[in-house]
Amino acid sequence: MSSPAADFLQALGHGVHAIDTGFHRPRFDAAYLLVDEGRAAFIDTGTRHALPRLLGALSSLGLPLDAVDWVIPTHVHLDHAGGVGPLMQALPQARLLVHPRGARHMIDPSALYQGALAVYGQAEMDRSYGELVGVDADRVQTSTDGMSLVLGGRTLQLIDTPGHALHHHCIWDPVSRGWFTGDTFGISYRELDNAAGQPWIFPASTPVQFQPDALRVSIGRLLAPAPAAVYLTHYGCLGQVQALGSQLLQVLDEVVTLGRALRDDPQRYQALRQGLRALYLRSVRQHGSALTDAAIAEVLAVDIELNAQGMAVWLDREKR
Template sequence: MSPYLQDLGDGVYAIDTGFQRDHFDAAYLVVEAGRAAFIDTGTNHAVPRLLGALEALGLAPTAVDWVIPTHVHLDHAGGVGLLMQSLPQARLLVHPRGARHLIDPTALYQGALAVYGDAEMQRSYGQLLGVPAERVDTSTDGQIVSLAGRALLIADTPGHARHHHCIWDARSQAWFTGDTFGLSYREFDHAEHGAWIMPTSTPVQFEPEALLASMERMLARSPRQMFLTHYGRVGGSVAEVQRLAALLRTQIAEMVAIARASQEQAERHAALKRGLEALYLRELARHGCALPLERQQSLLAMDVELNAQGLGVWLDKQAG
């Protein structure tokens, strides 16, 4: 099997999209009775890997019935348009708030351009392609998607973004969480203490109360594992998933406190970044992380920047 394709059991495969670094961004392939669905796609640059995963598993492009991005941020859905061109039987299922952005990605591209700048957009994402409207379905909360008779439940899960839904798979007792259940990098795994996890408040629609409510809704199904876009499978038992959820709840509360404490500072963004980095490094020390400090800071740097941006947008909305 390809080094970027991981068999997670129950017909679920993780595909390392190669975005930014190894083990940072995952797409998932669910296979049932010879039919398949992609959940999240990564960027345009990931499409050869996604098609290669089909080939490695002996599946033709015509075997794919569904492409389901959890939300339309480009690390999750930037490759949707290009991928759909190679999947003639597939339907795109997207949150209703995100559908127009995948049919015509102009505004999506411009929004990301404002965050990342032109050079990074070209390097990481490339040109976005739209999906013909007649191939696009919008999801509804509680919708059941059938993959060769295998039920995939769609749940509306705002908090990270208002255009976010998650997918429950009863077979694996798992949620495909997108960014609603945070980020967990394998570099921070501890031999004794397991995975470490952190929330993501990426701009521009972070809403802490909605995020907590979405998490509780997911936890109500007693999931045994979670399939994160960033990165891979976490959990292994209901108790382990609950432990990770407790870490997320604590950090969300502390992130809100850091934001409020930074609100009146002249250099608010810098203060937010300092506060967030200190929080995450403190939590990693508590977790027993033995990586050199510089490596920890390097792994956290992009999320510290984006989380600070997102908290700044949230503060401005609260003030308005």
């Protein structure tokens, strides 16, 4: 391994460990390793290129491969689940727990690959994602809304959380009183924290199943138990969750207003890109970021492109 585990493994307390998967840039994409009484679960995996880091995290914590009972992608987008197949091959005792709408894509990822290929193109697929590997069907279990799952001495709970994707669930950890939120509770990059260390957050409307009304309901369900923390895939553990949720819903409302204003624009995609860039810059500035506009736009460049694409799909769906 080219770098020690300390470079990408962060202990967050309560048996929760964040693994920087190395996707795109540092602190962009996290997988989580949850450990209790010597038993472990991975929540999200990053892409298949993250496998050395995932296995390195186990080694660093002194955990054998057969200590992992569960691999749980929050949803099957490749930055969250592209590494599931090779990771499952390496873990002899693990079972895969996936949303029922995503299970077939984990067993046979060919359609998932083709869908991502249409969005990203072959060069980006080869560079960032690589080949996808299916999981044996007899090792796959599907989640149900409200189900419980025992890991060591704690009992996790899963709920169905559409809005970003129809195949999305979130995982509640009662020990840390935290949610593993995938993309349902938005995206927050540490580069955009203000001088007081307070995070800025925004919704993920990436293709192809963005549904803002459903997302509002899902965010409300996540806020209901007054969580102490949210564990975001993009990126990290955040507190002050109620205030963060209010900010997220406010930006979501602004995104929806922008989209509906541009629904019939003849250059809609370009207008959405420009509109999101302006919206994000204004919001980050109001939050107190010290970065230049150019630096903010660079941090958010990938999200501006993908969120504009997702908004366009949502607007087309609303027309029908």
